[in-house]
Amino acid sequence: MSILVIAEHDNKHLKPETARVLSAALAMGDDIHLLVAGHQCQEVIRAATELDGVAKVLVLDEARFAHPLPEGLSQTLVALAPAYSHLVAASSTTGKNLIPRIAALLDVAQISDIVAVESADTFCRPIYAGNAIATVQALDPIKVVTVRPAAFEATGSANSAPVENLAAGQDNSRSRFVSAELTESERPELASARVVVSGGRGLQSGDNFKMLEALADKLGGAIGASRAAVDAGFVPNDWQVGQTGKIVAPDLYIAVGISGAIQHLAGMKDSKVIVAINKDPEAPIFQVADYGLVGDLFELVPELTRKL
Amino acid sequence: MKVLVAVKRVIDYNVKVRVKSDNSAVDLANVKMAINPFCEIAVEEAVRLKEQGVATEVVAVSVGSDACQEQLRTALALGADRAVLVKTEDGLDSLLVAKLLAKVCEQESPDLAILGKQAIDSDNNQTGQMLAALSDWPQATFASKLVVEGRELLVTREVDGGLETIAVALPAVVTTDLRLNEPRYATLPNIMKAKRKPLDVLDGAALGVDLAPRVKVLKVAAPAARQGGEILDGVDALVDKLRNQAKVI
Numbered sequence: 001m002s003i004l005v006i007a008e009h010d011n012k013h014l015k016p017e018t019a020r021v022l023s024a025a026l027a028m029g030d031d032i033h034l035l036v037a038g039h040q041c042q043e044v045i046r047a048a049t050e051l052d053g054v055a056k057v058l059v060l061d062e063a064r065f066a067h068p069l070p071e072g073l074s075q076t077l078v079a080l081a082p083a084y085s086h087l088v089a090a091s092s093t094t095g096k097n098l099i100p101r102i103a104a105l106l107d108v109a110q111i112s113d114i115v116a117v118e119s120a121d122t123f124c125r126p127i128y129a130g131n132a133i134a135t136v137q138a139l140d141p142i143k144v145v146t147v148r149p150a151a152f153e154a155t156g157s158a159n160s161a162p163v164e165n166l167a168a169g170q171d172n173s174r175s176r177f178v179s180a181e182l183t184e185s186e187r188p189e190l191a192s193a194r195v196v197v198s199g200g201r202g203l204q205s206g207d208n209f210k211m212l213e214a215l216a217d218k219l220g221g222a223i224g225a226s227r228a229a230v231d232a233g234f235v236p237n238d239w240q241v242g243q244t245g246k247i248v249a250p251d252l253y254i255a256v257g258i259s260g261a262i263q264h265l266a267g268m269k270d271s272k273v274i275v276a277i278n279k280d281p282e283a284p285i286f287q288v289a290d291y292g293l294v295g296d297l298f299e300l301v302p303e304l305t306r307k308l
Numbered sequence: 309m310k311v312l313v314a315v316k317r318v319i320d321y322n323v324k325v326r327v328k329s330d331n332s333a334v335d336l337a338n339v340k341m342a343i344n345p346f347c348e349i350a351v352e353e354a355v356r357l358k359e360q361g362v363a364t365e366v367v368a369v370s371v372g373s374d375a376c377q378e379q380l381r382t383a384l385a386l387g388a389d390r391a392v393l394v395k396t397e398d399g400l401d402s403l404l405v406a407k408l409l410a411k412v413c414e415q416e417s418p419d420l421a422i423l424g425k426q427a428i429d430s431d432n433n434q435t436g437q438m439l440a441a442l443s444d445w446p447q448a449t450f451a452s453k454l455v456v457e458g459r460e461l462l463v464t465r466e467v468d469g470g471l472e473t474i475a476v477a478l479p480a481v482v483t484t485d486l487r488l489n490e491p492r493y494a495t496l497p498n499i500m501k502a503k504r505k506p507l508d509v510l511d512g513a514a515l516g517v518d519l520a521p522r523v524k525v526l527k528v529a530a531p532a533a534r535q536g537g538e539i540l541d542g543v544d545a546l547v548d549k550l551r552n553q554a555k556v557i
Contacts, residue, residue: 010469069474070437071446091433093467097449100402100437109403109522112432122526127431128325132334135527174477175446178462182470191468195556219557227486237452237487238470243428244486246468252556262324269534273554275546281539290537291549303543308557 001085002031002055006077006098007048008090011038011066014047016192017090019154024147025088026053026155027117033058033084034161037073037168039066050157057163064171067180070098071173078105079169081142085120091146091247092191099146108140113247115151115270129243129266149191150249150270183236188222190239195221195252198241198268201228202257202278202297209235211298212256215305224248224268226258242267257297260285277301309419309456309478311354311363313388314409314439315347315370317379317398318429327530334429334528343379346424348386349484352491353454354422355387362456363420365389369412371405372398377507384502385494391505392416396512401522402430406438411515413443418479420461425450425483436483446476452487 005025008015018034025032034048037060048057058080064072077098081087087102089095091113103110115133116124122137123145138145190196197216199209209223216223224241225234241248243266253271258264260276260283268274269288276289277297286292293300319325320340328335343351357363368383370376371394380391394408413421421443426433440447448454448463452471455462465472466485494502513519540546550557 067472069446074441093450093465096433097437097447100434101441101447103434104403104406104438104441107403109401110432110434110438111523112434125431126531127528128319128334128429129431130531131325132327133529133531134525135529137524137526139522139524173446175448175480176475178473178475180467180470180472231486236470237466238468243431244426252550252554263321269531273550273556274534274537275550286539287536288534290535290554291546292537292539293543293546294539300543304546307543307547 002033002083003029003086003088004080004084005032005034006089006095007034007036007044008092008094009036009038009041009044011041012043014044016154016189017092017149019051019157020149020152021088021090021147022051022053022155023152024114024117025086028086028088028120031055035060037065037068039063045163049161049163050159052156052159054159054161057161059163059165060168061165062168065168067177069173069175069177070101071175072171073098074101074105075171076168077102081106084142086143086145088145088147090149095146099144103144106142106144108142108144109138110144110146111136111138112146113148114145115148129262130269131262148247150247183238187216188220190222190224191246191248193222194250195219196224196248196250197221197254197256198224198226198258199229199234199256200226200258201232203229203234206234211301215254215301218305218308219252226264255285255289256301258285259283260288309363310365310367310416311357312367312369312413312416312418312421313350313354313383314421314423314435315351315368315379315383316344316424316427317341317370317372317376318344318427321345321428327528331527331529343382344424344427346426346484348491349486349488350422350424351383351386351388352489353484356489357456358387367392367416367418369394369409371396371400371408371512380507381502382494384505385499386492389505391507393507393509394512394515395509396519400519402432402434403438403522404517404519406435406442407517408512408515409435409439410442411517413439420478421481423481423483425485436481440481445480447481448474448476449483450485451482452485454482454488
């Protein structure tokens with residue numbers, strides 16, 4: 001049986017998470033169909049056909065899918081699902097919103113945020129904020145799974161898969177999209193950046209994050225934040241790294257003025273190299289950091305930026 | 309309007325969990341338990357709706373063993389009017405919890421069900437969406453702002469990349485994000501009063517839901533420990549390490 005993977009995109013670009021989710025799906029089986037639900041998203045479809053491992057790109061193009069709401073999209077997907085052994089999506093806010101609704105309509109359990117594939121029905125996933133890893137077996141006939149993109153390598157893009165247009169069917173949902181307020185940024189996306197520079201309460205103000213931006217720009221990295229920094233209003237909340245924010249696993253994670261609460265570590269402790277800059281030598285962040293600097297971040301960060 | 313709030317009993321968020329030596333589960337013996345933080349936000353939002361005169365009754369529901377009554381009493385002390393415990397074993401799959409909650413929704417017919425976006429133990433982030441699907445209600449997940457306008461709810465959601473506002477017709481399911489509100493503390497007089505508020509116990513097995521597990525836990529293990537690193541004596545040493553040892557810049 002085939003596997004249906006749901007593409008992650010914003011109608012303009014296919015997000016890099018999709019290629020990572022594909023790797024996870026390829027570990028479950030072959031004959032992968034990649035579904036693009038959107039509106040007038042030619043560039044997304046083109047990029048989707050190029051991803052290695054994709055046998056076919058399925059396209060649902062309708063005005064209402066420009067901002068797809070789970071009520072309408074789940075109806076369409078539930079009709080498609082019985083032809084598949086697996087339904088797979090990223091554990092992004094879009095995937096987390098949509099996938100459980102589909103699972104319930106199909107009357108199957110869902111496995112969230114997997115970090116490894118043991119076999120076609122057995123997966124590893126973190127629980128308790130990443131303080132334990134559960135190996136679980138899905139007993140239902142259709143496996144409905146969301147994947148933590150940071151835990152998988154992206155597949156290549158030298159493919160040219162065929163495209164098939166699908167009809168979406170009726171929509172009788174009782175919800176509608178009103179508006180979106182997206183954070184504008186020139187930097188790489190937090191969830192897929194190779195380098196992440198994160199700030200916490202120690203930054204003391206939103207203005208001081210400019211210091212981190214200079215460092216991130218020098219390294220071609222993204223900016224993250226702890227919950228404390230978000231709650232204090234220093235930065236927007238979609239910058240939050242942690243159990244309840246984004247989960248990242250970059251090559252280099254630089255934690256500046258972050259103590260290292262359990263909740264924050266859950267979002268970054270799989271980074272390849274962790275650097276902590278903090279004035280408190282007892283801060284728990286130093287227990288996971290490969291390299292630590294104890295001192296005043298207002299002196300150390302500009303110096304580091306200068307010397308890179 | 310009537311608001312139903314689901315609360316889950318979980319390990320306190322400050323506790324460092326330990327995996328049992330036989331790798332069967334996390335050790336919950338003699339560990340401090342509490343209301344899941346996201347559920348606390350859900351209770352607070354429901355109570356605020358009541359204080360605004362929007363909600364007429366707030367019903368707190370929990371699914372699990374008798375011990376969950378403790379968390380239901382906490383919800384009552386925070387301002388819920390009455391509570392329902394659906395008695396089952398602890399740790400059911402999200403789908404089964406959603407099915408039991410859907411049965412309670414059938415009986416209670418609330419106009420709005422508020423849940424936390426995820427429980428900090430299983431980290432599933434599924435139950436609210438599943439309850440909405442099973443009840444055929446619209447859903448507004450990861451809510452950071454909620455405005456009731458007649459029979460419609462305007463909800464601002466936290467999404468990757470920023471915020472999104474949607475409108476859902478009632479009855480609906482809302483799941484809470486951390487930014488929705490700042491939960492209050494229960495005062496001693498309210499804790500005393502909560503002891504006299506009604507708390508009904510339903511037998512989960514009698515609600516007509518097949519409670520056989522759909523997910524089998526094969527193993528629970530501690531994550532790979534990170535090597536303790538080194539404290540460097542200056543920026544030059546750090547740049548050198550990143551360049552020549554870790555080779556990440």
